[in-house]
Structures are given as structure tokens and as C-alpha cells.
Amino acid sequence: MSKSVSESVKNPYIPNLAEIIKIKSETPDTSTFRIKISNGSEFKFQPGQFIELTVFGYGEAPISISGGTTSKDSFEITVRKMGEVTSALFRLQEGKKVGIRGPFGHGWPLDVMKRKNVLLIGGGIGLAPLRPLIQEILRNRKDFERVILMYGARTPKDILFKDEFPLWSKKMEVYRTVDKGEPGWDETVGVVTVLFDEFEVYPEETIAVQCGPPIMMYFVTKKLKELGFPDENIYVSLERRMECGMGICGRCSIGGIYVCKDGPVFSYSTIKGLLERAI
Numbered sequence: 001m002s003k004s005v006s007e008s009v010k011n012p013y014i015p016n017l018a019e020i021i022k023i024k025s026e027t028p029d030t031s032t033f034r035i036k037i038s039n040g041s042e043f044k045f046q047p048g049q050f051i052e053l054t055v056f057g058y059g060e061a062p063i064s065i066s067g068g069t070t071s072k073d074s075f076e077i078t079v080r081k082m083g084e085v086t087s088a089l090f091r092l093q094e095g096k097k098v099g100i101r102g103p104f105g106h107g108w109p110l111d112v113m114k115r116k117n118v119l120l121i122g123g124g125i126g127l128a129p130l131r132p133l134i135q136e137i138l139r140n141r142k143d144f145e146r147v148i149l150m151y152g153a154r155t156p157k158d159i160l161f162k163d164e165f166p167l168w169s170k171k172m173e174v175y176r177t178v179d180k181g182e183p184g185w186d187e188t189v190g191v192v193t194v195l196f197d198e199f200e201v202y203p204e205e206t207i208a209v210q211c212g213p214p215i216m217m218y219f220v221t222k223k224l225k226e227l228g229f230p231d232e233n234i235y236v237s238l239e240r241r242m243e244c245g246m247g248i249c250g251r252c253s254i255g256g257i258y259v260c261k262d263g264p265v266f267s268y269s270t271i272k273g274l275l276e277r278a279i
Ligand SMILES: Cc1cc2nc3c(=O)[nH]c(=O)nc-3n(C[C@H](O)[C@H](O)[C@H](O)COP(=O)(O)OP(=O)(O)OC[C@H]3O[C@@H](n4cnc5c(N)ncnc54)[C@H](O)[C@@H]3O)c2cc1C
Pocket: 050, 060, 061, 062, 063, 064, 065, 078, 079, 080, 081, 082, 083, 084, 085, 086, 087, 125, 128, 129, 238, 239, 240, 241, 242, 264
């Protein structure tokens, strides 16, 4: 007997059941959650992609995948407590169930970065979608030339993935800054763009990828252009309020592009003129 439509076509809005298997506090308002799909199926993603996370009884939120490229059935997300859904997530403990749709969107252009210098620029929680890219680059370090990470946070306490910086610093150049210093902080104080004064870049041979607050990406892009970066060597990951996550509802549209489906990672040459509207 042939299957009915409801049996043979999975409704893309129905999330897969998943379990929170580990929670690690990163900062006072941000934690990393390791998530495992409950039916044991494989979870494959590209660094830079995102999922729609359901906290049952509260709703869904788009969240970037922040790590786990070597694990077949689990991955990590790093979430800042903001409103209804994310606060409800923070009330869950290890062993509790959540729902997952995705992964969605286009990730970072790894193929374009190979055999080039890579400049990674993160602001605040924007380091989360860059982390799987960093993990991938470090696993295949010889495929990339010079790798530089610039990271800015509000205060030293707001720095994400603190335990990972010592290893990252051994394998790539790392420059960090905070908006507001405190006793014991001996690195830079100031907005992310001040870090450009600390090293020299070669724009034609460097791919710059960035994720952070829209205002940061606006000023970083302006600075990259002043330094002589061609548009096609600049990539940004955009954020937008979302619903479906897969190009159906139109909620995330800016100037005819859908951030969920066409992005969230875009070449600046594609969204030039739209970046201001994303701020
Ligand atoms: C592609 C993508 C990837 C993301 N990745 C992460 C991530 O890795 N970690 C993380 O913590 N957050 C991430 N976010 C943001 C996250 O989706 C929102 O913080 C979350 O939806 C807030 O839901 P809430 O119900 O807790 O808060 P709400 O009650 O919906 O909102 C709380 C506050 O946050 C603002 N807000 C909510 N969503 C957005 C948004 N998309 N852009 C700007 N402001 C918003 C609201 O206007 C309100 O002021 C991502 C968003 C997108 C679109």
C-alpha cells in the first residue's frame, strides 16, 4: 500500500527531538550547550550555519552552531540569555529535551580561504559562529597561510571560550580588546577596530570574515575598505529576526535577499549597500 502524504513527506516545521548532554557556563549571561539528536542520527553542518532551536512551551530561536565538527551525532551552541526562549533554555538542565530544525543557510567560504591569509573578526557573541571555523582551520592548519583572530568583548568577564585561547594563540595570531578594562587586564582596551593598529595586513592576499553586532560590522567593513580589501575578500554573517529559517516566510528579507537561505554568511560584494540597512 502506498504511503499517505503525511507519512511520506516530513513537515519541515516539525523539529527533531534532541537532548542537552552538557552545559558549560562561559560568561555571566552566556553558556555553551552540547546537543545530541535523540534518534541517534548523524548531524552534519558547515561552520557558519545555524539551527532553529525549540524550547518546548516557549518557542523557537535561530542560533549559530558554535562547535562540534568532529562529532557525528552532537554539536554545540553558545547562547546569550536575551528574552523568552533563551531564558527558558537557561532554566533547563543536562538531560532535558529540546527541538532542533536545520542546519540552515550557507556557512563560511572555506574553499575561498584555502592557501590564503585569513583574518577572523569577532565581537561579543559573534565569536560563536566563528568557533567551528577556527576549529576547522586549526585541524587543517597547513591548508591556510597566516591566520589572525581579532576579538572584542564588553569586559574581560564577557570573553567567550576563555580556556581555548591559549591553544588558539599557539596556532594563530590572536589580538583581543575589551570596551572596559579592569585590574589584571593587560591587553588592549577600546573597540575592535583599534586592533587594526597592532599588525600589518595584505588585503589582496587576505580573506576577512566577521561576525558581531551590526554596528561593529559596519565600522570593521569601512576600515577593511580603507585598508584596500577588495569587496570579494570580505565576508559578513548577518543576523535578522527569523521565523521559518528556510526561505519560506520572508521574515528575514533585506532588499530581496533572505538572510536565512541566502546567508547568513554573505560576501560583501553581494550585500554591498544592504549592510547599512541591516544595522
Ligand atoms: C542566524 C542567527 C544566528 C544567531 N546565533 C546566535 C547565537 O549563536 N547565540 C545567541 O545567543 N544568539 C544568536 N542569535 C540571536 C538569537 O536568535 C536571539 O537572541 C533570540 O532569538 C532571542 O530570542 P528570545 O526569545 O530569547 O528573545 P526575544 O524575547 O525574542 O528578544 C529579546 C531581545 O532580543 C532582540 N532580538 C531577538 N532576536 C534578535 C535578532 N535576530 N537580532 C537582533 N535582535 C534580536 C529583541 O528585539 C529583544 O530586544 C542568532 C540570530 C540569528 C538570526
